[in-house]
Amino acid sequence: MRRIPYLLAFLLLVPSAFAQQPELKKTDPIKAALAKPRLLLLHGNYEEARTAYAGAILTDEKLAPSATIGIAETYRLEGNLSKALGTLNACKDVHPENPDLLAARAELLYGMGKWDDAEKDADAAIAKKDGQLLARYTKARILRDRGNTDEADKAFRWVVRYYTQRSNDDDDITDPEELLMVAYCGAENARWHNLSKQFNFILNEVLKDTLKFDKEFWPAEQLAGELLLEKYNRPDAMDAFDKALKINPKALEPLVGKAQAAMVKYDLKEAESLIEQALTRNAKHPGALRIKADLKVIAADYAGAEASLKAAKEMNPRDSQTLGRLAAAFYVQSKKAEYEAIVKEVSEFDSKPGVFHFELATVLDERKRYAEAEAHYKKAAELRPMLAGPRTSLGMLYLRMGREAEGRALLDAAFKADPFNVRVANTRKVLAHLDGYRVVQTEHYELKYDIGTDKILGEFIADYLEQTHAELKQQYGFEPQGKSLFEVFNSHEMFSGRTVGLPDLHTVGACTGRVVAIASPKAKGLSKPFNWGRVVRHELTHIFNLAQTDFQCPHWLTEGLATRNEKMNRAPAWDAILLERHTAGTLLNLDTIMLGFVRPKNADEWTLAYCQSLLYVQFAAKTYGEPCLGKMLNAYKRGLDTDAAIRAGCEVAKAEFEKGYTAFVNDIVKNIRGVQKKPREKELTYEELQKAVKESPDDLDLKARLAEQYVRRRENVDEAKKMIDEVWEKKPGHPIAALLRSRFLTDDGDTEAAIAALELGLKDSPGDERLKAAAIRLYQKTNDNAKLAPYLEEIVGYDPDDLDSRLRLAKIRTEAGKHAEAEWFARDALFIDVLNEEARKLLLDALRAQGKEAEAAKIEKRYAE
Numbered sequence: 001m002r003r004i005p006y007l008l009a010f011l012l013l014v015p016s017a018f019a020q021q022p023e024l025k026k027t028d029p030i031k032a033a034l035a036k037p038r039l040l041l042l043h044g045n046y047e048e049a050r051t052a053y054a055g056a057i058l059t060d061e062k063l064a065p066s067a068t069i070g071i072a073e074t075y076r077l078e079g080n081l082s083k084a085l086g087t088l089n090a091c092k093d094v095h096p097e098n099p100d101l102l103a104a105r106a107e108l109l110y111g112m113g114k115w116d117d118a119e120k121d122a123d124a125a126i127a128k129k130d131g132q133l134l135a136r137y138t139k140a141r142i143l144r145d146r147g148n149t150d151e152a153d154k155a156f157r158w159v160v161r162y163y164t165q166r167s168n169d170d171d172d173i174t175d176p177e178e179l180l181m182v183a184y185c186g187a188e189n190a191r192w193h194n195l196s197k198q199f200n201f202i203l204n205e206v207l208k209d210t211l212k213f214d215k216e217f218w219p220a221e222q223l224a225g226e227l228l229l230e231k232y233n234r235p236d237a238m239d240a241f242d243k244a245l246k247i248n249p250k251a252l253e254p255l256v257g258k259a260q261a262a263m264v265k266y267d268l269k270e271a272e273s274l275i276e277q278a279l280t281r282n283a284k285h286p287g288a289l290r291i292k293a294d295l296k297v298i299a300a301d302y303a304g305a306e307a308s309l310k311a312a313k314e315m316n317p318r319d320s321q322t323l324g325r326l327a328a329a330f331y332v333q334s335k336k337a338e339y340e341a342i343v344k345e346v347s348e349f350d351s352k353p354g355v356f357h358f359e360l361a362t363v364l365d366e367r368k369r370y371a372e373a374e375a376h377y378k379k380a381a382e383l384r385p386m387l388a389g390p391r392t393s394l395g396m397l398y399l400r401m402g403r404e405a406e407g408r409a410l411l412d413a414a415f416k417a418d419p420f421n422v423r424v425a426n427t428r429k430v431l432a433h434l435d436g437y438r439v440v441q442t443e444h445y446e447l448k449y450d451i452g453t454d455k456i457l458g459e460f461i462a463d464y465l466e467q468t469h470a471e472l473k474q475q476y477g478f479e480p481q482g483k484s485l486f487e488v489f490n491s492h493e494m495f496s497g498r499t500v501g502l503p504d505l506h507t508v509g510a511c512t513g514r515v516v517a518i519a520s521p522k523a524k525g526l527s528k529p530f531n532w533g534r535v536v537r538h539e540l541t542h543i544f545n546l547a548q549t550d551f552q553c554p555h556w557l558t559e560g561l562a563t564r565n566e567k568m569n570r571a572p573a574w575d576a577i578l579l580e581r582h583t584a585g586t587l588l589n590l591d592t593i594m595l596g597f598v599r600p601k602n603a604d605e606w607t608l609a610y611c612q613s614l615l616y617v618q619f620a621a622k623t624y625g626e627p628c629l630g631k632m633l634n635a636y637k638r639g640l641d642t643d644a645a646i647r648a649g650c651e652v653a654k655a656e657f658e659k660g661y662t663a664f665v666n667d668i669v670k671n672i673r674g675v676q677k678k679p680r681e682k683e684l685t686y687e688e689l690q691k692a693v694k695e696s697p698d699d700l701d702l703k704a705r706l707a708e709q710y711v712r713r714r715e716n717v718d719e720a721k722k723m724i725d726e727v728w729e730k731k732p733g734h735p736i737a738a739l740l741r742s743r744f745l746t747d748d749g750d751t752e753a754a755i756a757a758l759e760l761g762l763k764d765s766p767g768d769e770r771l772k773a774a775a776i777r778l779y780q781k782t783n784d785n786a787k788l789a790p791y792l793e794e795i796v797g798y799d800p801d802d803l804d805s806r807l808r809l810a811k812i813r814t815e816a817g818k819h820a821e822a823e824w825f826a827r828d829a830l831f832i833d834v835l836n837e838e839a840r841k842l843l844l845d846a847l848r849a850q851g852k853e854a855e856a857a858k859i860e861k862r863y864a865e
Helices: 029-034 036-044 046-059 061-077 083-093 100-109 115-128 133-146 150-166 176-192 198-213 218-232 236-248 251-263 268-281 286-298 300-317 320-332 336-349 354-366 368-382 388-400 404-417 422-434 451-477 494-498 532-548 556-563 572-585 592-600 605-626 627-637 642-650 654-676 684-697 699-713 717-730 735-747 752-766 767-782 784-797 803-815 819-832 838-849 853-864
Strands: 438-442 445-449 485-493 510-512 514-526
Touching: 029 036, 029 061, 029 100, 029 735, 036 046, 036 061, 036 451, 061 083, 061 100, 061 853, 083 100, 083 445, 100 115, 115 556, 133 150, 133 176, 176 198, 176 218, 176 451, 198 218, 218 236, 218 251, 236 251, 251 268, 251 286, 251 556, 268 286, 268 592, 286 300, 286 320, 286 354, 300 320, 320 336, 320 354, 354 368, 354 388, 354 572, 368 388, 388 404, 404 422, 422 485, 438 451, 445 451, 451 485, 451 514, 451 532, 451 853, 485 494, 494 514, 494 572, 510 532, 532 556, 532 819, 556 592, 556 605, 556 627, 592 605, 605 627, 605 642, 605 654, 627 642, 642 654, 684 699, 699 735, 717 735, 735 752, 735 767, 752 767, 767 784, 784 803, 803 819, 803 838, 819 838, 838 853
Parallel strands: 445 485, 485 514
Antiparallel strands: 438 445, 510 514
């Protein structure tokens, strides 16, 4: 099933100058004179702000440096960096020694990757004004990014100590822009020296003071959101970003922050929507372009990711977060020369490119290039040991690979350094929870489960793991080396935490590399039990496929193979979606199917992606033979793309493969139409139905639908009966009329006539699920097993979690003396509820009837212990 992607590396967005003012009190005349244009700027009224700033300059030339900084800021926020720089340059010619102007220009040049010029201006600003904090922060970042980490550390600390000294001198900083610089430098200092409490101080003291002095200063809310998201505190981060947007609806940074938060939750549709909004306002915003590239990577659109990252690189050719992602895009496309060129380029300006290697590792991790990702995480940690991200991500990688001891050690160290990281804290909580589980070693698996709640389940799973392993080994002619880890959780929250480090994963099973985690069918937090046997088959297929392809099996192929190994038929809901999308001409293909998994437009498209993946696998096996699938898996292991893999496996071009698949699906859809004669009817409200019947009194469908509404509402029931009689007289077998007529007859005690009505309806509409359900109830009531069994078999074929149907079929087969079939249905019932007494008895009876005394005794002993 779907693997949750990597969590994006935290990005501190470049802070804006926002009309950096001299170190003066609130009575500062320059600040007072520029209060109105500054407020316009903070609220996102950029054109009006420019006009107001220009007017202020005309009024008083002394305002020119500060007003020009504000004008340049409006251009920067709109993405026009050249215009912003030109504006500052023009003013610098007139005021060459103004420290605030120099600092603003330095910050802008730094964001454009022009470090030499930026450093020159920052040094000049500091020389003129020792407490020019924006200049000091810019200087510190340049030192950091060049790899001069010792000097950068001193530079960041200088700002923190300056803040403390001012406070000790009873001269607290009250300027919002200066406090923001203190917060940025303090956060960096806290990261480098594992000062977790300092993050709390920044959030609850420095940034709150900033907003106390200026409630409109949205960059303080922005930084708060970034710091909270860094700790995976998504809800509070979203709240901060929303507050920033409330002040400035045109601000892009909060949109990018919210998109990052959406990525953390794997809400890719929301992330894409937010990034589209941001790029509509500024098509060159580097942060937005990076997230757009991340979305492309998740969808395996590496060329698209490359294009977005190249656009971001044009804005800042020295941004390691952009370059790390770009190097990864080149790597996964096997563009060796381009990859090596990027590595060389980064090494020439950064002597300790830890951020670069961390970004590179993160993307490789997402693409399941685990060995390469591990190497780059280690390289990042070696180059920048003060960075927590590489070690934390390496710990999470080890957990996905089943290397829990190594992962635990790294995460314990990470938590000691930063106890506020929600994801690390959650994962450690899960590991501690697992310490109380029983560990069982089978030949190919290490199984963990809670003996207090799942003792019998665990013993059944241990047997089934080896049985399924043998089947998959025969199917693929391959088996993974070493033991894989299989963990069964008594709590859905713990299962989710094991998988993604967060509590709200909406599934019950997941494969994360060499580890399978599932929730117990009766786990706390689940609304109903599920068929764990189906989940075991599905997830072990992923283990095999990923191992066989060195983790390069594409999502559509492994999901298709895994879904096929569930051994279920397509559900009616799947057929309805397939028919609807086929009719609309919007089916997925091999170029778009990945988006159906990772960025579906709605729940139906996500279902369609699974359905079509299954159909692709079925088509390939039917048309080109079962061995073609193994050949395709081997091709992916060699690093071939889908076109080449299809040629290797099926000996046809991708276009021809797609053409044959289309014909295959067309035949399936024809069969669906043969069963579902009528398309989905447009939903009408009660009032709309009443009006429609008045306007078209001879329309039998409308009349039947209105009668059904009467019955549901328990009003006009006599009128409803008359309407149904009229419909039945003119169109015997009408599905709604058959359903309601059978209900009326049942109420009157005429069960035989009720069954006859349903059977006539099913003859006319064999795919009507409501008619089938009603017929099943009446066949059960009359114990008509001959007619009941086919319907129950159909349900069992597509609904893996229907316990009652399996129990009934096991009894029917037992009564008919078909004990092998009774055994199968009883076992499948235990896959849903291993403690079900009826299923256990039916299984034991079936085993003994077949002479399987040893197996029956083993199972009986299992329950007795």
